[in-house]
Amino acid sequence: MPDPHQAVIGGIDCHTDFHVAAALDPLGRVLGTESFPATRAGYRLTHTWLASFGQITTVGVESTGSFGAALTRSLVDQGCRVIEVNQPHPHLRSRRGKNDAIDAEAAARKVLSGEATAAATDTTGIVEAIRQLSVTRNSAVKARAAALCQLGDLLVTAPAALREQLDTRRTLEGKAAVCARLRPDTDRLADPAQAAKAALRSLGRRVAQLGAEADELGRRLDRLVATAAPTTLSRLGCGTHHTAALLVAAGENIDRFGSEASFAHLCAAAPVPASSGRTQRHRLNFAGNRDANRALHMVVIVRLRYCERTRSYRDRRLAEGKTKKEAIRCLKRFVARELYRTLRADLSTLTTRT
Structure with missing residues (x-):
């Protein structure tokens, strides 16, 4: 029977739909491996399963900032010390191969040997909110830049009359604002001139929408960052x-x-x-x-x-x-x-x- 006073070191390999856990004793012997669903019930089962072998000292988790973020929060809430673990070394994979159980065991062994010592990032406060808004704003800025580049490329091959109409603005942002007000004849889209107007109008509106979205997220970030790090x-x-x-x-x-x-x-x-x-x-x-x-x-x-x-x-x-x-x-x-x-x-x- 498992000793309830035995120290247990856990290792978890995280995926989108399930997580695989491995349990080691202080001598490095494998006590067991098991797969659990990536749900709230699965997170509780993971903790219960590890605790069934003894007292959990430390759990090494791969992908604590992505696939394992929710599991990490659950384990921390239940009083576990969670260590962030990188992927196994290529030499290990060349010797033993690769599967989820091997990766979970390797994560536990990194913690046991002292190779992995960094605590998992706390994702329960304002810094995590800042990260989420920053990721979204950055994607909006990149998408807006891509739309502007595409608009410039379309203008190169646009009809001369349309290019001359847009030459009154010198910057791509100004041309995008003009393009957003174009009125193509939707009954004549087979005509390249009307199709060009429709495409440029769509890109112009996309640039305006993404710019407004980035500005709104930027204002929210201003408030959060000023609160977190004045x-x-x-x-x-x-x-x-x-x-x-x-x-x-x-x-x-x-x-x-x-x-x-x-x-x-x-x-x-x-x-x-x-x-x-x-x-x-x-x-x-x-x-x-x-x-x-x-x-x-x-x-x-x-x-x-x-x-x-x-x-x-x-x-x-x-x-x-x-x-x-x-x-x-x-x-x-x-x-x-x-x-x-x-x-x-x-x-x-x-x-x-x-």
Whole structure:
């Protein structure tokens, strides 16, 4: 019979419709594997099944920010310590193959060995709301840009009379506003001129609709980000969308980072050792959260334009023999350190302001 006092380490491989769980004892022996539906009842069954082997110490979950987000919230609500686990190493797959049970066991073994130590991101507060609105706004902005590009391409082959009518506006946004007011003859769409008007009118209205949607979501994000991170937002170069990207990368439980160096590594702003033998060097980190890295980069660019202190630092680094790109990388590391501290201060007082 299972020992109720035995420590149990869980590992879960998450999918859209079901999750596969594996249970290990402290010596790494497999106690069992089982599949559960990705529903609220399935999440409760997963916890009950793991607890049937003993006392749950830690659960390693793959895809805590996507397929496993709801399961992670359920496990945390039931008092479990959840660790975020990356996909299994390719060497493991080449030796043992791949299936859901193997992946779940590998997730548990990463937790047991201490290879995976990062707590799962908290998705129950205002930062998760900011992430959802940011994702939606970004998609609207990208779709609007795509519609504008398509409108410009259609104008190249449009009839000359229609192009001359639109030449009164110099920008694509202005031409889109004119196109939205075109009136094609729907009974003569076989005529390329009327079909061009109909297509351009549709694109013009799409641009206007997506622009209004992005503006509305932007206003809502302004309020949420100002509530979550007022100190960070006041720093030079930290607008709403850059601050939102850094908040989403850090998560509301920013204490899961052991230091500001961990946060910089997540943002791909920390150099990675690339030494061997007598060669001592570092290389650029190509992994990490690319949205957060882009936000740091844009903050640095703004400060190079408006901050004398930042320009002096860049000039000093250039005088030492570094390239402009290397100087910017150093500045990104400095900004990551500064904004980690302001984000930590903001999130520590969040409950008193909401």
